Amino acid sequence: MDKGLLAYLLIPLLSAVIIPFAARTRPKMADILANVTLLAGLANLLWLALRPSMIAGGFADIPGDGLSLLLVAAVYLVGLCVTFFSAYFIEEGLPNRPAYYSLLLVSVAAMTGVVTTTDFFTLYVFIEVLAVTSFALITTDDSSAGIEGALKYFFLTFPASVLIIVGIAILMMTLGSLSYENLRLFMASDAPAGPVTFASALIMLGFIVKSGVVPFHTWTPDAYQGAYAPVSAHLAGIVTKISGVYAIIKLATLLRFFDGRAQALSEMLMFLGMLSIAVGALAALKQTNFKRMLAFSSISQIGYIVLAAGLGTPLAIMGAVFHLINHATFKTVLFLNSASLEKSTGTTDMDKLGGMEHSMPWTSWTSIVALLSTAGVPPLSGFWSKLLIILALWESGLRVYAVLALLFSIVTLAYFMMMQKKVFFGKKTPASERVQEVSAPLLAPVVLMSAIIVALGLLFPYFYAYVKVVAERIIL
Amino acid sequence: MIYHTLLFALAAVFALWAVMARKLLVSAIMLALVSVCVSLIFFDFGAPWAGVFELSVCAGLITVLFVGAVSLIRAEDEKRPENRARFYALPFAAAIFAIAAWFYLPAFVEELAAGAKIGSGGGSIGRALWGMRRPDLLGQVLMLAAGVFVIKSVFPRRTQSK
Numbered sequence: 001m002d003k004g005l006l007a008y009l010l011i012p013l014l015s016a017v018i019i020p021f022a023a024r025t026r027p028k029m030a031d032i033l034a035n036v037t038l039l040a041g042l043a044n045l046l047w048l049a050l051r052p053s054m055i056a057g058g059f060a061d062i063p064g065d066g067l068s069l070l071l072v073a074a075v076y077l078v079g080l081c082v083t084f085f086s087a088y089f090i091e092e093g094l095p096n097r098p099a100y101y102s103l104l105l106v107s108v109a110a111m112t113g114v115v116t117t118t119d120f121f122t123l124y125v126f127i128e129v130l131a132v133t134s135f136a137l138i139t140t141d142d143s144s145a146g147i148e149g150a151l152k153y154f155f156l157t158f159p160a161s162v163l164i165i166v167g168i169a170i171l172m173m174t175l176g177s178l179s180y181e182n183l184r185l186f187m188a189s190d191a192p193a194g195p196v197t198f199a200s201a202l203i204m205l206g207f208i209v210k211s212g213v214v215p216f217h218t219w220t221p222d223a224y225q226g227a228y229a230p231v232s233a234h235l236a237g238i239v240t241k242i243s244g245v246y247a248i249i250k251l252a253t254l255l256r257f258f259d260g261r262a263q264a265l266s267e268m269l270m271f272l273g274m275l276s277i278a279v280g281a282l283a284a285l286k287q288t289n290f291k292r293m294l295a296f297s298s299i300s301q302i303g304y305i306v307l308a309a310g311l312g313t314p315l316a317i318m319g320a321v322f323h324l325i326n327h328a329t330f331k332t333v334l335f336l337n338s339a340s341l342e343k344s345t346g347t348t349d350m351d352k353l354g355g356m357e358h359s360m361p362w363t364s365w366t367s368i369v370a371l372l373s374t375a376g377v378p379p380l381s382g383f384w385s386k387l388l389i390i391l392a393l394w395e396s397g398l399r400v401y402a403v404l405a406l407l408f409s410i411v412t413l414a415y416f417m418m419m420q421k422k423v424f425f426g427k428k429t430p431a432s433e434r435v436q437e438v439s440a441p442l443l444a445p446v447v448l449m450s451a452i453i454v455a456l457g458l459l460f461p462y463f464y465a466y467v468k469v470v471a472e473r474i475i476l
Numbered sequence: 477m478i479y480h481t482l483l484f485a486l487a488a489v490f491a492l493w494a495v496m497a498r499k500l501l502v503s504a505i506m507l508a509l510v511s512v513c514v515s516l517i518f519f520d521f522g523a524p525w526a527g528v529f530e531l532s533v534c535a536g537l538i539t540v541l542f543v544g545a546v547s548l549i550r551a552e553d554e555k556r557p558e559n560r561a562r563f564y565a566l567p568f569a570a571a572i573f574a575i576a577a578w579f580y581l582p583a584f585v586e587e588l589a590a591g592a593k594i595g596s597g598g599g600s601i602g603r604a605l606w607g608m609r610r611p612d613l614l615g616q617v618l619m620l621a622a623g624v625f626v627i628k629s630v631f632p633r634r635t636q637s638k
Contacts, residue, residue: 009614016621020628099629106622113618117611121529125615128537129622132544136626158541165533172525 004063008041008072009112016105023098031087034101038080038108045073055462059469064116066470067321071115071246074328077452078238079108081445085336086230088441089343100140104234107133111242120168120178120203123247127164127210130243131157134235138227149219149226156219160209167202174199180254187256197255197262204251204265211244213306214276217299224295229339232291236298237332241324245302249309249320253474257312269310274401276303281411285418290338290348293419294331300412301327301374304405308389311396314475318467319388326373326381326456333370333449337363340438340446341423345431350419355428359435362443364424369450371420373457375413381456384464480517484577487513492570496563504542511535528612536616540623 015037023030048054049069054061063069083104090097110133113126138150172178174195175186186196212220220240224232248269257266280300287293305327308320340363341356342348357364373382386409393402437443456463487510494506511534518527 009618013618013621016625096629099625102625103622103629106618106625110615110618110622113611113615119611121532122611122615125532125537125612125619129615129618132537132540132619132622132626136544136622136629140629 005068005072005112005116008045008076009109009116011041012037012105012109012112016102016109019102019105020098023101027092027097030098030101031083034083034105035080035087037105038076038083042073042076042080045069045076049073049466059466062466062469065473066466067474068115070321070325070466070470071242072112074325075108075111075115075238075242077449078234078328078332079104081332081336081449082230082234082237085233085339085442085445088439089230089339090228096140100137103133103136103140107137107234107239111238114242115246118180120171120180124161124164124168127243127247128161130239131161131210134239134243137231137234138223140228140231143226145222145226146228147226149223152219153223156216157210160206160216162206163202163209164206167199167204167206170199170202171196180250183254184256187254187261193261197265200251200255200262201265204248204269207244207247207251208269208272208306209244211240211248211302211306212299213244213272213302214279214299217276217280220299221292221295224298224335225289225291229291229335229342232294233332233335233339236294236335237328240298240302241305241328245305245309245324248306249317249324250474252309252312253317255312257310258314258475266310266312270307270398270401271310273303273305273307273310274404276300276306277405277408278303281408281415284415285411287415288349288351290341290350290353290419290423291335293350293415294334294338297334297374297412297415298327298331300408301331304386304389307401307405308392311392311398313392313396314471315388315395316392317475318464318471319385319392321467321470322388322463323382323385326385326453329449329453329456330370330373330382333366333446333453334374336442336446336449337367337370340442343442344435344438347431350422352429352431353423354426355424355432356435357424358428359432360424360437362437362447364420366443366446366450367424368420369453371416372413373453375416376409377413379457379460381453381460381463384457384460480520483513483517483520485574487517488570488574492566496566500546501543504539504546507542508535508539511538532612532616536619540619540626543623544626 015033019030019033022033049059049062059066083101086100086104090100094100107130110126110129114123114130117123117126135150135154138153139146168178171183175182177183183196183200187193209216220236224236227235252266252269255262255265257269260266277300280296280298280303284293284296284300287296301323305320305323308316308323338348340360341353344360345353345356347353369380373380376383376386386405390402390405393399393405490506490509490513494503494510497503497506511530515527515530515535518524518530
């Protein structure tokens with residue numbers, strides 16, 4: 001485990017334990033403690049990664065493999081946006097409000113554990129903590145849709161845990177160890193890799209289910225639609241990335257996909273990634289509910305990351321890591337905007353909405369930034385990550401996949417433009433009459449995230465230097 | 477030998493209790509205690525990894541999941557009283573099994589103990605937990621915290637809806 005980042009796990013846990021006591025007489029203390037904990041952690045992480053000497057040195061002194069630090073920062077950033085938004089979104093009198101914040105902080109601590117561990121069993125333990133907190137967070141919305149989403153999440157993701165634990169057991173029997181390093185060394189040797197690859201394939205299948213990759217995606221639209229909107233942003237923005245996609249990227253590098261040591265697994269992963277891109281994008285075209293469309297869009301975008309991880313070359317891994325971070329930013333913006341729409345109009349049904357641009361200009365413009373980035377329009381951050389992935393595919397001779405990835409990027413732009421036209425442009429509908437823009441505190445997280453999307457796109461050379469260091473360290 | 481027998485007996489008692497308990501919450505806790513006994517048996521037979529995993533997954537994770545699920549369905553559960561007459565036969569079945577075990581199990585336990593000597597070198601519980609699997613303990617603490625907050629998140633709503 002990366003001990004340098006241990007404090008980022010322990011401090012949210014400590015705050016989570018303190019919150020129920022501190023908020024007993026002053027409920028606002030729950031909001032304050034959760035936000036201060038995440039803000040302090042994020043400030044500290046930004047100083048670690050972005051201090052001038054670090055940038056001047058080309059990020060050569062970044063601690064650990066660099067990926068853990070980057071992902072912990074993403075976890076804290078999305079966590080902060082969600083807790084800040086929740087403070088003004090969730091009703092004051094909600095009886096389980098302190099427990100909601102404690103669950104969010106435990107979720108942040110568990111995600112930090114996932115990205116800092118170097119052992120498969122410890123990874124499994126933290127993933128399960130994350131599953132339990134996600135299940136509870138989805139049920140925060142006591143409606144039948146919330147319970148349905150939580151149960152679907154439970155029934156589809158816990159069998160995935162069985163696959164992971166069986167894979168870990170077989171890995172223990174065949175490799176004699178559960179550490180990442182031993183798997184990496186084994187795959188670098190000439191020893192026959194059959195049983196170890198089989199065990200890894202089981203573990204990877206479990207994480208594919210947890211990521212919501214097609215054909216195991218059925219839990220995601222219901223879970224995202226049924227949960228409270230900030231919880232949907234938390235789940236779609238970062239939880240599925242850390243509880244599934246991160247482990248897939250990690251396994252892809254440990255199994256050395258780039259030198260063909262697990263060719264069949266690599267090809268299968270790329271196929272599932274492509275399938276996910278296509279099915280997610282085509283299904284998103286048909287949706288009439290904003291949150292459900294975003295859920296299918298998430299499935300499609302995760303497909304890009306899985307496709308790149310399956311290829312496994314250094315350039316593809318750089319693209320996968322960058323797209324993971326980008327997806328966390330633009331999906332958080334879009335889900336939080338769906339929450340703002342729901343709060344203002346009482347619905348997320350796109351057929352009932354229209355002309356919202358005039359009454360909610362900030363929500364409209366931040367949506368435009370996020371959707372253009374998702375579709376890969378230059379110079380926003382999503383353009384660069386998709387470019388890296390498509391270039392990596394082209395370079396490796398997988399031109400059909402490269403062309404399809406590009407084509408479905410255009411489909412992404414199409415369904416988002418249709419959404420923007422239906423919801424924000426055009427004539428006002430009865431549901432849109434007398435609607436006002438949400439308050440400034442609810443806008444702050446989405447404006448911050450939109451600024452990050454623009455900044456990551458414009459300052460791409462710096463970010464490229466960082467992810468290059470990450471790719472070199474985790475692959476070589 | 478006495479230590480093993482005691483652990484086996486305790487595991488059996490907790491397992492029976494889990495089946496016979498009227499409240500699902502008690503059943504979940506008893507099941508966790510069965511796992512604790514089984515993991516102690518694993519440790520003593522020189523299988524610290526199996527012991528740690530049993531403790532982590534069964535006594536930790538599964539219990540939190542059960543307690544979380546019980547807290548969700550508890551309001552419904554109390555409305556449907558169950559006919560429990562068939563469970564009263566279980567203590568008699570357990571007594572018959574105990575008498576049979578008195579005859580047959582010592583040889584089996586001795587065989588296992590011989591195996592434990594061969595597989596020794598796994599280390600003590602402390603070494604296994606603190607030396608080999610320290611990060612898992614952190615995960616366990618997080619899991620316990622998550623379990624507590626799941627209950628705290630669900631119960632106030634149940635109380636309010638009543």
